[in-house]
Amino acid sequence: MIKVRKAEMEKIAPLFSGIQDSMVIACLQGYMGDAFVRSWESPEAALIISGEYSFFGGRADSKDGIYLAEHFFDADPGDESVAIFDEDEPEWERILMDQAHNHPVPVTRFGIVQKDYDFDRDLLRQYSQTVPDGFLLKAFDEDIYCQAMKEAWSREFCETFASADDFLSRGFGFAVLDNGLLVSGASTMTVYDGGAELQVATRESHRCRGLAMACAAATVLKCVEMGIRPCWDAANLISRSMALKLGYEYKGEYMTVHMHR
Structure with missing residues (x-):
């Protein structure tokens, strides 16, 4: 697994275009979190790890996607993680749930609209x-x-x-x-x-x-x-x-x- 350098984040940014999350933005801007790919030559999937959260972008059923799911804890030093993925790429859920060695459990979360609010x-x-x-x-x-x-x-x-x-x-x-x-x-x-x-x-x-x-x-x-x-x-x-x-x-x-x- 290859760690993406801050100067190279632009190359993987398109893979996360469907995930509107501030932790993804922070990593792609080079502020915090780490990104990984299987191969640096035309990666079809990428992984971002930020604290106890992980984000899978790109094609889940590609060699890159399957590899990142299988070897997730080779990159994450922690003991657990909440995996988040593009809702338009539901295949990620199946791929991640197939990794029995990672003891996967499906958990529902409740999304909040990401926009500029006019708070009272x-x-x-x-x-x-x-x-x-x-x-x-x-x-x-x-x-x-x-x-x-x-x-x-x-x-x-x-x-x-x-x-x-x-x-x-x-x-x-x-x-x-x-x-x-x-x-x-x-x-x-x-x-x-x-x-x-x-x-x-x-x-x-x-x-x-x-x-x-x-x-x-x-x-x-x-x-x-x-x-x-x-x-x-x-x-x-x-x-x-x-x-x-x-x-x-x-x-x-x-x-x-x-x-x-």
Whole structure:
């Protein structure tokens, strides 16, 4: 498997034309994530890995596509990944599900329309001020970054960045603290020219208190103020509901494949 250099991303960009995802854009622009091909001579398929997500572009039934599916974990250092592919190339689902050694599981996600929104800033401010008494809403700093990277539930906030300095210089987010402990947050998990992909999560012991909503609203509001498109994709119905309350539009369900080493 060949890793694509940043200067060569243009060659594989057409293979991902059907995937409107900010993490794909960020990789193709050379900001974050890694891309791979089987062969550099006229590749018919390519793979992008960004944190816990992977994107398969091009022809699934080509030699390149089958090879990338079969040898996925040769490229991904992690133990699991959410595989996303072009909805107009449904053959990817079959190819990925055929890889029994990757322990594939089909999982439905809920797509949010990717566009420039005219968010209601007053509404976002109202949501960001709904943190219950006893909790503190605070912008991400080095301490919050370090806390996030120590636990599985919060690692996606920052894991695509090289370091705390990298995150704090290129990304941002807001967290809710309970006596100094990170219990909920929202961050720009991926950044690219003019946009970012948001990650929202809450510690299991602190869910159903509106903490994530406050963090998400504060992060979206900052994106709006900075002229950045805050992209959102929903892994579950709760995330979809939050997105609609914030002013996003629902696109519909789509299928992914979860793979485990």
